Structures are given as C-alpha cells and as structure tokens.
Amino acid sequence: MEAFYRTHNYLLEHTASPVRRQLMDEINWNDRLIGIKGSRGVGKTTFLLEYAREFYGCNNKECLYINLNHFYFTERSLVDFVAEFRAKGGKVLLIDQVFKYPDWSRELRYCYDNYPDVRIVFSGSSVMRLKEENPDLSGCVKSYNLRGFSFREYINLMVGTSFPSFTLDEILKDHVEIAERICSEVKPMAFLHDYLHHGYYPFFLEKRNFSENLLKTMNMMLEVDVLYIKQIEQSYLPKLRKLLYLLAISAPCVPNVSQLSKEIETSRATVMNYIKYLTDARLMNMLYPEGDSFPKKPAKVYMNNTNLMYPIRPMAVNHQALRETFFYNVVHKDNKLNVGMKNTHFLVERQHQFKIEESLKGKTNPDIFYAVEKVEIGYENVIPLWLFGFLY
Known part of the structure; x- marks a missing residue:
C-alpha cells in the first residue's frame, strides 16, 4: 500500500494539467461510483490526478490513485485492496485502466454495496458501455465523458x-x-x-512529433480500445485499419457499404458493426436523418475531430x-x-x-x-x- 502512496505523490508532483477542464465542475463528486470515459489521448489520467491535487493535495492518504495495469493486481483482488485502503482511512480511490482487470465490474459493484463510505472514480475507454454491457453497474454508476x-x-x-x-x-x-x-x-x-x-489532443504540448504520436494513438485505439475490449480476433485488425483509411480519405461521405464490404472482404453487416466500433472509439462520427439510427446505414460519416484528418492525408485535407x-x-x-x-x-x-x-x-x-x-x-x-x- 505504501508503494502506491509513493507513486501517487510522485505523480501529483510531476503531472500537471495545462488548463482546468470544464468537466471538473460538471461531475457530482459526491456520487459513490463515477465512471469517466474518453478516447485514448484526451487526458483521462491527468484529469484523475488533477482532481486529487485540487481536492486533496499531496500526502493526503484519504485519496489514492492506482493503475490496474500494475502487476500487483494479477494476484491481489481489487476488493481486498479497497478493504485495506478503507481500513487505513481511505475515502476516495481513483482507478485507471479499469478494463485491464478481469471481472472489474462485478468487484466494483461489490465495493459499492459493501463499502458505502468509500467513493470510487474510475476511467475507461470510450468504447466501453458501462451500463448496457455491465449489468453489475446498473443503477449505481454515474458516467461522464472527457473530450479533447x-x-x-x-x-x-x-x-x-x-x-x-x-x-x-x-x-x-x-x-x-x-x-x-x-x-x-x-x-x-x-x-x-x-x-x-x-x-x-493535450499531447500536442509534448516535445514529440504530433502527427507521429497521433498515428500511434490511432493504432492503439484500434488494437486496444476496439480489439481488446470488444474481444475481436487480432487477425481482423488489417480489415479495421483499411476501413478506417477508406472512410478517412473520403470523409465526410455517404458510405457505400457494398463497396466497402468488397474492399475489406467482409459482409455488409460486419462493415456496419466496424463503423460503429470506430465511432465508439471516437475515430469517426455517424450522421443520420432525423428518426434514423444504428444499425441503419448513416447518411454521412465524419472523422471524429479535425486533428484526425491530417495524419492520414496531410497534403489533401x-x-x-x-x-x-x-x-x-x-x-x-x-x-x-x-x-x-x-x-x-x-x-x-x-x-x-x-x-x-x-x-x-x-x-x-x-x-x-x-x-x-x-x-x-x-x-x-x-x-x-x-x-x-x-x-x-
């Protein structure tokens, strides 16, 4: 536990949000289970740490940030960790990379039901459907979206x-x-x-090539946020990447689903599902006539934001x-x-x-x-x- 507190304090001292995000004031922080979703690269980790800094400060053991990607959680359950955190005076647990932990929704529900004096805030991918796909969280989680x-x-x-x-x-x-x-x-x-x-994307402030960094982020969205979370076989990644490219070079466009299905060698229904996955990952947006919605074919597809338009066709935007x-x-x-x-x-x-x-x-x-x-x-x-x- 002490090692996690040391990491927490180090991160608070060395990670600062360059601008205060409006979402900080939109969240009801009194809710006991809060999910913050967002696409890769928009600053979810920084947002959690900024909350800890603003409301609790450093060296305050009532609040703790943890990353469930830590190997520690391969043999220690989240429920046991929360019980120990609570016993030592912990009140607010900030959990990053929640989807990397198996059975995370069931254990969060257990903590919600059995530790009413502990508030849990967790971050997750925009692809996650917290209530629809995780019935354990129905009726108890408050979900918010962090944008770029x-x-x-x-x-x-x-x-x-x-x-x-x-x-x-x-x-x-x-x-x-x-x-x-x-x-x-x-x-x-x-x-x-x-x-x-x-x-x-906040990482434009980093001293790295922005376009290369964004291309890497886009590939991670496909490989982790779509394939891993949606449990799609790795062999289908080339089809997803090609579909994203074909849509990106012509967006905004009316998607020709029959032609796209030929291009990536899959069924029309699969193409539509893939477009939905790309939309959930905040890579695309679908626009419908009034009264229509998925699974119908959208009238137009757009890239999710303008930054995504440049790395794929930098000279022809x-x-x-x-x-x-x-x-x-x-x-x-x-x-x-x-x-x-x-x-x-x-x-x-x-x-x-x-x-x-x-x-x-x-x-x-x-x-x-x-x-x-x-x-x-x-x-x-x-x-x-x-x-x-x-x-x-």
Whole structure:
C-alpha cells in the first residue's frame, strides 16, 4: 500500500494539467461510483490526478490513485485492496485502466454495496458501455465523458485567458455581444487553424512529433480500445485499419457499404458493426436523418475531430470537410445533430438548420443559421464558426 502512496505523490508532483477542464465542475463528486470515459489521448489520467491535487493535495492518504495495469493486481483482488485502503482511512480511490482487470465490474459493484463510505472514480475507454454491457453497474454508476480540448480551452491555454463556455441557446441569441467581448481580449481566428491541426489532443504540448504520436494513438485505439475490449480476433485488425483509411480519405461521405464490404472482404453487416466500433472509439462520427439510427446505414460519416484528418492525408485535407467536422464535433457534445434539409448541412436539436461556409456571398435565408469561418464577429443569423468552439 505504501508503494502506491509513493507513486501517487510522485505523480501529483510531476503531472500537471495545462488548463482546468470544464468537466471538473460538471461531475457530482459526491456520487459513490463515477465512471469517466474518453478516447485514448484526451487526458483521462491527468484529469484523475488533477482532481486529487485540487481536492486533496499531496500526502493526503484519504485519496489514492492506482493503475490496474500494475502487476500487483494479477494476484491481489481489487476488493481486498479497497478493504485495506478503507481500513487505513481511505475515502476516495481513483482507478485507471479499469478494463485491464478481469471481472472489474462485478468487484466494483461489490465495493459499492459493501463499502458505502468509500467513493470510487474510475476511467475507461470510450468504447466501453458501462451500463448496457455491465449489468453489475446498473443503477449505481454515474458516467461522464472527457473530450479533447475545446477551442475555448485551447485559447485559454495558449493566451492565459479564462473565457467561460456558453450554451447553444446563448450563442444563437447573443453571439454578437459574446464575440465582441472575446475579440476585445484576443483574436480567435489567429488560433483556429492551429487548433484544427493539433489542438484537440493535450499531447500536442509534448516535445514529440504530433502527427507521429497521433498515428500511434490511432493504432492503439484500434488494437486496444476496439480489439481488446470488444474481444475481436487480432487477425481482423488489417480489415479495421483499411476501413478506417477508406472512410478517412473520403470523409465526410455517404458510405457505400457494398463497396466497402468488397474492399475489406467482409459482409455488409460486419462493415456496419466496424463503423460503429470506430465511432465508439471516437475515430469517426455517424450522421443520420432525423428518426434514423444504428444499425441503419448513416447518411454521412465524419472523422471524429479535425486533428484526425491530417495524419492520414496531410497534403489533401479538404477545407470544407474541416469546417463541417469541427462544427459536428463541438456541437454534438450536448446537442442532437441530424442531416440538414433544403441545402443545409445540419439539423440541430430538431429545429435549427445550419449551413457551414467559408465566407458569405449574396443574400442569406432568415430561416437558416450560417456558421462562417471567415467572419470574426457576426450579425443576425450569421455566426462566426470559431464561436461554436466555446460550447464547452
């Protein structure tokens, strides 16, 4: 146990979050079992450690971070560890890499039922379905999603500002005033291109080649987050990788499932399942007409975020695809998106039609909102594209 406390304190002293994540304030930390999901590379470990630092500080044995990837847990049960932690005054256990431990959901449920004075916060892959696939946790786990940096968080990090986030309704109603207030302190458009290229994943701050690091992360998403967690045979990895490549080089696109099934030599149903796995891993996004959902074929598939578009085709990234992907990624967090109608790109919350444009020429339609890249401060129903990056 003491060795884990030493590791905990070392990590708190040497791991710092470059910017405070908004999710920290969205979680009800009084819940006794909290699951934090997120794709590989978005900073789940750092987030857990930042919580420990902010609420407990170093050398406080009431809170402990552990990684279930540790060999110690090959012979010691999690239940026994929690019992010892509790006996020594422990109150909050932060568990990383929970899926590496066999029967983890059953043992977490046992701890929840038998140690009501211990709160457990665990991290997991975005591929995990905590409630649907783990009936042991039904009714007791509160699940949250940690995303990559928003454009707002990126600007706060790069400039040292502390801009708040805004709801979609606030932006639609007050976008001119909000944009004027932000632009009085910083020029957001000067940062947008860099964010689209490398600002989503926190590891862009590391002194390593970002594109190579992201390619490695993408492969790990496939090999661990999809194959390992979904228990798919390793021999199917080349098919998954090829499918991701074929979709990525044409996204956003209407997927030709019959053609894709020929290309990767598998059935149409398997192609659809693979696309769902890629979506769960936060590599792709699926867009449906209103009223449709999986397992139906999506109307379009997008890359999950714009950073993913560059490593696969660094010299041929389509700028309109970038704009649409950025909008989908940031608006999708708290709002429902469907295929737009009447020459629009997106229907948001079943009521707002959006067109995503580089610039505007000619008259606008009063029934449509325009998210425009080359507009710093908008007017009426014309809203700067960058401002949607302040939704979280």
